[in-house]
Structures are given as C-alpha cells and as structure tokens.
Amino acid sequence: MALLRNRLKVMVTVMMINVFIFILIFRHSSQDKNRHPKVQIPTTTFWTKVTPSSAYWNLQQQILDLQDNPILLAYLNDTVMPDWLVDINLPSNPCQLNNKVTTQVKDYNSLPDRFKDFLLYMHCRSYPIVLDQPDICKSPPFLLLAVKSQVSHFDRRQAIRQSWGRAGVIANQTVVTVFLLGNATAWDYHPDLSSTLLDESARHKDIIQWDYRDSFFNLTVKEVLFLEWVQTRCPSARFIFKGDDDVFVNTYRILDFLKGLSEPKARDLFVGDVITDAGPHRDKKVKYFIPESLYIGKYPPYAGGGGYLYSGDIAARLYSSSEHVALYPIDDVYTGMCLRRLGLAPEKNKGFRTFDIEEKYRSNPCAYKSLMLVHPRTPQEMIKIWTWLSSPDLNCQ
Ligand SMILES: *[C@@H]1O[C@H](CO)[C@@H](O)[C@H](O)[C@H]1NC(C)=O
Numbered sequence: 001m002a003l004l005r006n007r008l009k010v011m012v013t014v015m016m017i018n019v020f021i022f023i024l025i026f027r028h029s030s031q032d033k034n035r036h037p038k039v040q041i042p043t044t045t046f047w048t049k050v051t052p053s054s055a056y057w058n059l060q061q062q063i064l065d066l067q068d069n070p071i072l073l074a075y076l077n078d079t080v081m082p083d084w085l086v087d088i089n090l091p092s093n094p095c096q097l098n099n100k101v102t103t104q105v106k107d108y109n110s111l112p113d114r115f116k117d118f119l120l121y122m123h124c125r126s127y128p129i130v131l132d133q134p135d136i137c138k139s140p141p142f143l144l145l146a147v148k149s150q151v152s153h154f155d156r157r158q159a160i161r162q163s164w165g166r167a168g169v170i171a172n173q174t175v176v177t178v179f180l181l182g183n184a185t186a187w188d189y190h191p192d193l194s195s196t197l198l199d200e201s202a203r204h205k206d207i208i209q210w211d212y213r214d215s216f217f218n219l220t221v222k223e224v225l226f227l228e229w230v231q232t233r234c235p236s237a238r239f240i241f242k243g244d245d246d247v248f249v250n251t252y253r254i255l256d257f258l259k260g261l262s263e264p265k266a267r268d269l270f271v272g273d274v275i276t277d278a279g280p281h282r283d284k285k286v287k288y289f290i291p292e293s294l295y296i297g298k299y300p301p302y303a304g305g306g307g308y309l310y311s312g313d314i315a316a317r318l319y320s321s322s323e324h325v326a327l328y329p330i331d332d333v334y335t336g337m338c339l340r341r342l343g344l345a346p347e348k349n350k351g352f353r354t355f356d357i358e359e360k361y362r363s364n365p366c367a368y369k370s371l372m373l374v375h376p377r378t379p380q381e382m383i384k385i386w387t388w389l390s391s392p393d394l395n396c397q
C-alpha cells in the first residue's frame with residue numbers, strides 16, 4: 001500500500017512539472033508573437049549598389065560579374081544602366097587595340113611600357129595556333145606534362161626530354177610531354193630561330209606554338225590558350241602538371257603520389273607551392289610590381305607558377321571559369337583567381353620547392369627522392385638528378 005502511494009506521489013510530481021514546463025513554453029512563445037507581430041518586408045534591396053572601382057582590372061571584373069548576373073542585369077535596364085558600364089562596352093572585336101585604356105587608366109602615360117602593352121590587348125584571349133600536335137593524346141595519358149618554354153630554350157627542352165619529361169610509359173603510367181611557346185618577335189630583337197624550331201618540332205612532335213608575343217605579362221595568355229588546347233586536344237588526360245622549363249620534376253614521385261589518391265581527392269586535385277595572404281607589390285623596382293590604377297585588393301591563394309599539379313577535371317572547370325575572369329598580368333595569380341571563382345583553393349604540398357632546397361642537400365641524390373619539384377635547375381643538373389633517381393642502386397633510408 002505504501003509502495004502504491006509513493007508511486008502515485010512520483011506520478012503527480014512528474015505531471016506537475018510537465019504542466020509547469022508547458023506553461024513556460026506557452027508564455028515564451030506568446031511573448032515571441034508580440035515581439036514579431038508580422039513578417040518584416042525589407043524596404044531596401046538586399047544587394048549592395050555597385051559602384052565602379054577606380055582600378056582598371058577590378059572595373060573590368062565588375063563588368064564581367066554584372067554580365068554574368070541575370071538578377072542585376074534585369075535590374076540594370078536602359079534607364080538605370082550606369083554610365084561607366086555603357087561607356088566601357090568594348091569594340092566588337094576584343095583583339096583590336098583598345099585605345100580607350102589610355103584615358104581610362106588614370107596614370108597610363110607614366111606606366112612602364114609592359115603595362116601599356118598589357119592594357120592595350122588585355123581583352124584579347126585568342127591567337128592563331130601555328131604549331132599543333134592534334135593527335136598527341138590519341139590514347140589519353142595518365143599524366144600530361146606541359147612546360148612553359150621560349151623559342152630559344154632548345155637546350156632546356158632537350159634536357160627535359162632526356163630526363164623528367166621523357167614521354168612514354170613511366171612506372172606503368174602513360175606520360176605525354178608538350179612545350180608551350182609563343183612567338184619570339186623581331187619587335188623584342190629576338191633572332192629569327194623559326195626554321196630551327198620547325199626542325200625540332202618535326203623531330204620531336206611535342207611543340208605547341210601560338211602566334212603572340214611571348215613576354216612575361218603575356219604568360220596569362222599562354223595559360224588560357226593552354227586551357228583551351230587541353231579541352232580540344234587532350235580532354236581525357238587524368239592529371240596535368242604545368243610548369244617552367246627551369247625546374248626539376250621528380251616524375252616518379254608525382255606518379256606515385258597520384259596513384260595513392262582517393263577518387264574524390266583526385267577529382268578536385270590542385271597542389272603546388274601555395275602562397276596565401278599575398279597582395280600586389282607596390283614597389284616599382286620589383287618584377288611583380290602592380291600599380292594601384294590597375295589592381296586593388298589582396299590576391300586569392302595561388303600556387304607559384306614554377307609548377308603545379310591538377311586533375312583533368314579541374315582543367316575543364318578552370319577553362320570555363322577563366323572566361324569569366326579578366327586577364328591579369330601575373331599568370332599564377334590569375335589561375336588562383338579562376339580557382340577562387342570555382343570556390344576552390346590550391347592545396348600546399350611540401351614536395352613543391354619553388355624556392356629550392358637548402359644548399360647543403362643539393363648534391364645529395366636522396367634529397368630529391370621524396371620531392372616533386374625543385375626550382376631552379378639547369379639542363380645539366382636536370383639530367384644529373386634524373387640519372388641519380390633512375391639508378392637501381394639508389395638506396396635511401
Ligand atoms: C527600369 O528599372 C527601374 C528600376 O528598377 C524601373 O523603375 C523602370 O520602370 C524600368 N524601366 C524600364 C523601361 O523597364
């Protein structure tokens with residue numbers, strides 16, 4: 001009997017607590033109702049008004065962003081279209097010299113010549129291809145090695161062919177190597193080496209050349225032309241390495257690394273020597289100087305142009321992204337911008353040494369065993385290091 005009474009007591013107490021909680025919740029929610037009597041309708045637009053940037057690249061990017069934004073475009077009808085957007089509408093042929101920049105860029109006249117050259121043709125991204133290898137990827141390679149070179153660098157290309165860029169089958173994977181060239185123009189006082197280049201191309205069938213002036217600020221042109229080339233000539237390459245012709249690449253290590261990747265990781269792969277929290281150099285004497293009239297803001301994370309490795313899948317996405325990013329004079333920063341537009345960031349990998357390794361290790365074969373890229377190396381050094389790494393006697397702990 002006492003047990004039953006105790007149980008009843010517990011039950012009544014639990015019920016009382018429940019009722020109390022219910023009242024609390026009820027009171028709370030009715031207070032809420034009083035605080036928000038009805039749905040709030042915003043009185044202003046939810047986007048911020050676009051004000052034109054004073055920096056030319058940023059302004060061009062704003063225009064591209066508007067062109068890509070159907071909501072803003074619908075809002076910006078003829079009557080409210082801002083002057084700066086109408087005014088800048090470019091000539092129908094983007095490859096025509098664009099004289100408007102001479103007045104649109106504040107300090108145009110005092111800028112170094114390379115900026116003037118860049119600005120006048122900034123909107124042109126298509127140049128005729130003069131040497132092509134249409135069938136080079138007939139059987140799609142596991143790894144495509146794309147090397148940025150210049151017409152006169154015959155020895156570097158030959159050293160790469162004899163070492164890390166040896167095309168064919170390495171460690172059971174197919175590797176294809178191509179060299180990416182522009183034109184060494186008489187304008188820049190380059191000697192005419194075109195017939196020697198033709199011989200080289202006929203012999204090795206690995207030269208891709210476009211007819212544009214091969215200069216530092218035109219490396220971004222090389223990047224977009226290459227991305228387009230990959231889509232037409234080598235769309236099924238599993239992975240792509242793109243780098244300079246003065247680096248040593250440990251192809252063995254790269255293949256090994258790629259084989260170990262999980263499927264999702266492989267699909268979104270973009271690795272290199274990643275630089276974060278950088279911005280434009282404002283010191284006129286630095287090679288990478290960029291004036292405030294051209295660009296303001298920080299740089300997105302980007303992989304140093306000495307060499308980076310990415311998937312064929314990313315290559316396709318980068319190509320479509322690049323069509324919506326205004327050309328920027330520094331090619332590796334530009335690729336970082338295209339990646340960011342895709343919502344991606346390059347991943348840092350310690351195997352990429354674009355700033356070289358400590359001097360005391362440079363002549364130690366084992367120092368290269370676990371690395372993927374070292375910069376810089378001469379043609380002779382490339383062949384020497386490759387010989388070390390290819391030796392069956394190499395024994396590293
Ligand atoms: C243009 O847009 C403004 C603001 O959205 C609107 O008031 C105006 O009626 C529109 N004019 C035309 C011709 O659509």
Ligand SMILES: *[C@@H]1O[C@H](CO)[C@@H](O)[C@H](O)[C@H]1NC(C)=O
Binds near residue numbers: 171172
């Ligand atoms: C290459 O493939 C063959 C046969 O599939 C295998 O025996 C050999 O171990 C592989 N070599 C390497 C380096 O993976």
Ligand SMILES: *[C@@H]1O[C@H](CO)[C@@H](O)[C@H](O)[C@H]1NC(C)=O
Binds near residue numbers: 130185187210211
């Ligand atoms: C490259 O430049 C040279 C000299 O400026 C010119 O003669 C030639 O037509 C250009 N094109 C190619 C593909 O060499």
Ligand SMILES: *[C@@H]1O[C@H](CO)[C@@H](O)[C@H](O)[C@H]1NC(C)=O
Binds near residue numbers: 118121214216217
């Ligand atoms: C890039 O190449 C084009 C075509 O040859 C040339 O007109 C332009 O001046 C070059 N730009 C730079 C920065 O050298």
